[in-house]
Amino acid sequence: MPEGVPLHITARRLLGGLLALGVAAGTSACGADAEDDAGTDPAAATSDEGWTYTDDLGTEVELDGTPTRIAGLNDVMASLWNYGVEPVATFGQTSAADDVAFEGRDLADVEIVGESYGQIDLEQLAAAEPDLIITSVYPVDSEGTLDPASPPYGIESAAQLEQLQQIAPVVAIAYRGSAAEVMADVAELAESLGAETGTIEAARAEYDEAAAALTAAGEKGVSVLPVYATPSEGWWMAKAGDDPQLALYEELGVDFVDPGGDGYFWQSVGWEQVPDHPSDVLLYSLRGGMTPEEMAEQPTAARLPALEAEQAHPWKYIGMDYAAQAEYMAELAGWLTAAEDVTP
Missing domain, CATH: 3.40.50.1980 (Nitrogenase molybdenum iron protein domain)
Structure with missing residues (x-):
């Protein structure tokens, strides 16, 4: 079975029927609508009142300030880094050191806390003290339907998701439709995290x-x-x-x-x-x-x-x-x- 693509999502649904969990301390979670394609468009905002973000699964995060210590899935972390938002920790189906997306990057200050799908060193991740954990979520069909009852990509179970949420809020960007839309969402998130507008415009x-x-x-x-x-x-x-x-x-x-x-x-x-x-x-x-x-x-x-x-x-x-x-x-x-x- 191919690695790094949505077959993992299908496998988890067949194995599980896992229920989505609420976001732990420091976050508030709004469950997605009951419809199969529930969720809202990613939207992030920073103001004097703090930083807020609503992901594609309907999870809403509210923090006192802009998160500066970001951890998450290799795929998303590589993109944010391309805009100047350097991660403190990464995980994925391979080590960031072996991932072509990180080619040329100095990983000395990045904790690699996962090198195979769903295998995340929670103690090592907690030691990195992330303010926010970001991953992705894939549809379950060609229509782009999201399953809010299934853990986001890179996370093997609902139990593991709950453990991650005890460390920091967890949000997911939907990888569906055309990359043109996904790139716009990622750029919006990066800018809310401090990426320079000029860097994004040049890219x-x-x-x-x-x-x-x-x-x-x-x-x-x-x-x-x-x-x-x-x-x-x-x-x-x-x-x-x-x-x-x-x-x-x-x-x-x-x-x-x-x-x-x-x-x-x-x-x-x-x-x-x-x-x-x-x-x-x-x-x-x-x-x-x-x-x-x-x-x-x-x-x-x-x-x-x-x-x-x-x-x-x-x-x-x-x-x-x-x-x-x-x-x-x-x-x-x-x-x-x-x-x-x-x-x-």
Whole structure:
């Protein structure tokens, strides 16, 4: 099963039926509406009365002042750091030291309190004394429905969520729809946490330039397939419309292969069916999946046009912020521009 994507959410719902818990000391929690897509748009404000934030699950946090010691999920922490908000602690399905989103960052002053999904060193996190813990939340279906009864992403259970809430308020940003909307929410949160408006605007300008380049590259019409593969678990193909990052690229003109199937986010097939899903370009997950060289050792995958043409490139799961997306979109635009149409 692929790492770092919403299958964890589905697994927890099947295992659990866990109930959402109230926010502990220092916060007030407003339960989401009874409808499946409950929640409000993220909104943060700082005033003389303090700092307030309402997340996508309807959790409302009120603090006496702007939180300055931020901890949370790698994906969100990397984005905030790109705007100048440095975290005091991070956790995720991998160590921040091994996460491409933190490439080039000095992590000496950051406590890495989790290196695999749901495994968080609570004592180490508490010692970092965070004012706020931020993570993300994924939908449970292609319509973007959020499940307020399930713990946010990166948190393995309701019991663990309660333990985190004893350390600091926990809020979540919904990773759904297009990354364009998610990036706006992240930028708004970053600014409320002290990020300079000029830093955000400069990153947005770079993003706009990269978006134009990706649109131009997409006009070439080469097909793209993002995959996660392991010898034992087979071939998992992402559905672009269900991933905010890929959905954005599709909006900008990238031609993603539709892998079919009725499931959310992924369509998986056995190795014998891999040749039925050709593409001009293959994007391979960097989060635990096989490399192109390893894929090519599988007789069926070796016949894929993208692998034969050596048109396989990393699928980097990076932050929902203008700086990170601009950098990766520029890379992707270059790959598409250089790619040849090699599918039958």
